[in-house]
Amino acid sequence: MNSVNENKNKQPARDKSVSNPAPKDIGKQKHSETVHTSNDELAKKGPEYFMNYELSWLKFNWRVLAQAEDPDMPLLERIKFIGIVCSNLDEFFQKRIGGLKRQIHAGVTELSVDGRTPEQQLKEIRKDVLKMIRAYRRCYFDKLIPLLEKEGVEIVLFNELPDKLRREAVDYFESQLYPIITPLAVDEAHPFPFISNKSRSLAVKLKSPGTNEIHFARIKIPTNRPRWIRLKGAKNRVVLVSVSDIITQMIERFFSGMEIVSANLFRVTRSAELGRHDEEADDLLEMIEDELRERRFAEIVRLEIDKDMPQDMKQYLMDNLNVKKKDLIEMSGPIGLADCTQLYDLDGLNHLRFDKWVPALHPVLRHEMEQDAPNIFDVIEKGDFMVHHPYHSFETSTQRFVEEAASDPDVLAIKQTMYRTSSDSPLMHALMRAAEEGKQVAVLVELKARFDEERNITWAQKLEKAGVHVSYGIAGLKIHSKLTIVVREQQGVLQRYVHIGTGNYHPHTAQLYEDLGIFTSDKNIASDVTDVFNLLTGYAPNQSYKKLLVAPRYMRNGIKEMIVREIKEAKAGRKARIIAKMNSLEDPRTIQLLYKASEAGVKIDMIVRGVCRLIPGKKGMSENIRVHSIIGRFLEHSRCYYFYSGGQEAFWIGSADWMHRNLDARVEILTPIERAGLKDYLRFMLSLYLTDNRQRWVMRPDGEYLRAERKKGEETRSTHQILMNHVKSNQTPIPKSSN
Known part of the structure; x- marks a missing residue:
């Protein structure tokens, strides 16, 4: 049988009993040496x-693609999975391909544990990635877009719009696009422009009238405008037109007096692997800020281009971007389909999505609310309880825990680790309020959380300004644990309450990510968590733990x-x-x-x-x-x-x-x-x-x-x-x- 224990079928009641604990010797301090993998x-x-x-990761992305190909899934959910597949590939190239290329540049010849050199891995990866690109584009263009049209949603080319809708698209261009776009020419006075990571651009080939003189210019597709605009003049249907298509068709507006030979889309992906070591940094915050600046100019690991781009323009881009043919990916039609997640948010199409899921209030918290329990700490005091997101509400459990701690006059201290959170996190605001009210608040901010470094730096600075004790952890180690501890004075005695989770303190991803979290006032666990924070914020290399x-x-x-x-x-x-x-x-x-x-x-x-x-x-x-x-x-x-x-x-x-x-x-x-x-x-x-x-x-x-x-x-x-x-x-x- 497949079940954990076929004879078990008990109630998840909040009983006072505790079954036999984990073996007492597991994880005790007798194993004091740091273990290194060799x-x-x-x-x-x-x-x-x-x-x-790398190949195993690609198999995972194939399983994600299978969701888009599943006819039993709602249509817009399938389209969203296409966006997830492409977003996953972007990150894969930034991190994994970037890492392999760095190994090659460093002259690494050691085989991976599965017996492959970095060069062999890149060769096998490219073969599978090209196959995946063909598959997801076939799914999107040949299956999903026609199904979307049957539902009254059309993505129409600019040149195929009827006159009324074309005028609306032109008006949008003149009012919303033309004023913010800056065409960049390349000549003796203008060097080849910097191409930012994951941005879409038009490579424009120009000719001076009456001469054979060829010029190059680049137009960046604005990232602060939607991928598609919805034309209001369409009646009883949804008509979308691509912003990049509008710009391409209106390209002459930027180059008055020049002949447009061609205008084709391209997109670059830059490595996120720079190989820095924070052990060598005197100031970790300064090092991360430097790395973010350097990452903007990092090596290009992928160049995606329109297959119809003239050959001389392809070579021109490759030469100026220092890209080899093995890093070039050609495709027909739109590039950068991670943006197709925008289609998921179209108004009026709820029947094409899953029914909206509203996380439930945990039954323990609901029961205590019915009993008029004064606060969440009294609930925890009655016994450990566990939340399961997104099935249980993050807002009414984990977020509530922090917010109540911030406002409770009996709470003396709050400590939390922060790996990833949202830009508008209510938890961070609660911690700042707590510090401003005189509570001892300490937050361990992991500055090295990949792709969240800039956000975490911003939060660290805001927290410090509010009087929060902010630290950045231990050199050479990322702080990935998910911990919050609250110290509360009750009748002259200090009591500690703890939340330990599997996921980040991120209110948005808590709606989409499946995660577990336990609330406890267990004295041994609370003592261990206190010791973990001492390790993170102070000097305690020989710290040992009772249960964790x-x-x-x-x-x-x-x-x-x-x-x-x-x-x-x-x-x-x-x-x-x-x-x-x-x-x-x-x-x-x-x-x-x-x-x-x-x-x-x-x-x-x-x-x-x-x-x-x-x-x-x-x-x-x-x-x-x-x-x-x-x-x-x-x-x-x-x-x-x-x-x-x-x-x-x-x-x-x-x-x-x-x-x-x-x-x-x-x-x-x-x-x-x-x-x-x-x-x-x-x-x-x-x-x-x-x-x-x-x-x-x-x-x-x-x-x-x-x-x-x-x-x-x-x-x-x-x-x-x-x-x-x-x-x-x-x-x-x-x-x-x-x-």
């Missing part, structure tokens, strides 16, 4: 033991010990079971240990949304391991780990994937879940993932993924839909496992 410690290397990281697994010092060995315990149980002929849910499984040493567990007879299910370097189901190596991937309406983001542990059933949640960077190069937290009712919920949740027949993919030994098949007569089981139905039903009992 390929020399691997007994097995090569493609027969490990999937390639903290990376990079203790987590790797703690996980290793739990896997080894399952191996010993299996070898003794007793039940042994591991279920691990994460975003990515990459760490070679952990994978090797999982192979040993499989060989010993441990039954293992890995629920891995994205990259998975482990090869499952391989005879003599991983026959007892299955790998699942859930792709659907929400982004699976939580990390949850289950070990049968001799019947004690240890559950852990936290911020860490099983990746080298999480275990060895970041400050990460895993916390045990000990209350019986909360274990019941996690058991129920994991059982759903393992029996899903709508959103689940299963990895084969050759690395390919197949959709989980629905058996004849079997009801559809969609994890996201079942969990939405569950919280909306206001039921406290956990439904029985389907098997």
